[in-house]
Amino acid sequence: MGVVGVDRVVVATDDDRIRDHALGFGAEVVMTSSACQNGTERCAEVAAKLPGFDVVVNLQGDAPLTPAWFVEDLIAGLLADPGADIATPVLRCDGRALNGFLADRRAGRVGGTTAVFGAGMRGLYFSKEVIPFTGKTYADADETPVFHHVGVYAYRPAALAAYPAWPVGPLETLEGLEQLRFLENGRQVLCVEVQAKGRQFWELNNPSDVAVIEAMMASAG
Secondary structure, three states: OOOOOOOOOEEEEOOHHHHHHHHHOOOEEEEOOOOOOOHHHHHHHHHHHOOOOOOEEEEOOOOOOOOHHHHHHHHHHHHOOOOOOEEEEEEEEEHHHHHHHHHHHHOOOOOOEEEEEOHHHEEEEEEOOOOOOOOOOOOOOOEEEEEEEOOEEEEOHHHHHHHHHOOOOHHHHHHOOOOHHHHHOOOOEEEEEOOOOOOOOOOOOOOOHHHHHHHHHHHHO
């Protein structure tokens, strides 16, 4: 991934198998504690070992199809908003994507995370349920008011360093969403709207997603 503005890329893991595989294709690897509860805590541990950066980006292994421009837009958004502690991308759902999320929920699966935000694109809430409720039916090509949260984060180092010491709140516990710890501790989360630009995008949320992602990667070469 060639991303403008990124000076260093490391693979952070507590698993020797991942370390060995990453070293095999030439990646820089930083081993972390197995006590990390989520990717943000893991990034905080790595950032403490590698200080001196203006922004730390967390690109998680369950989102291998994330386009480079999502990360570029994310970094630019955070740098342009000095009041934000963290930035994360959101992608407006068309009717097809929204109907897929709703079908997954009816089947008892989590199809993805959705986000709602207010003035200044400040995040209000993130949920594995589909929010906001619309009560409408959408055709596949329709634009909807629902935004898919893309699980990538750009942090200011000070906020990232503080994160592991904050208490895990009830919302983070219920939803299993690490970004809610920022909201529950009064921090400012910036939602950055990104565009797919015709690119297929899929995240690994269920075992059935593996085959879909592998097929997309194969078709993209």
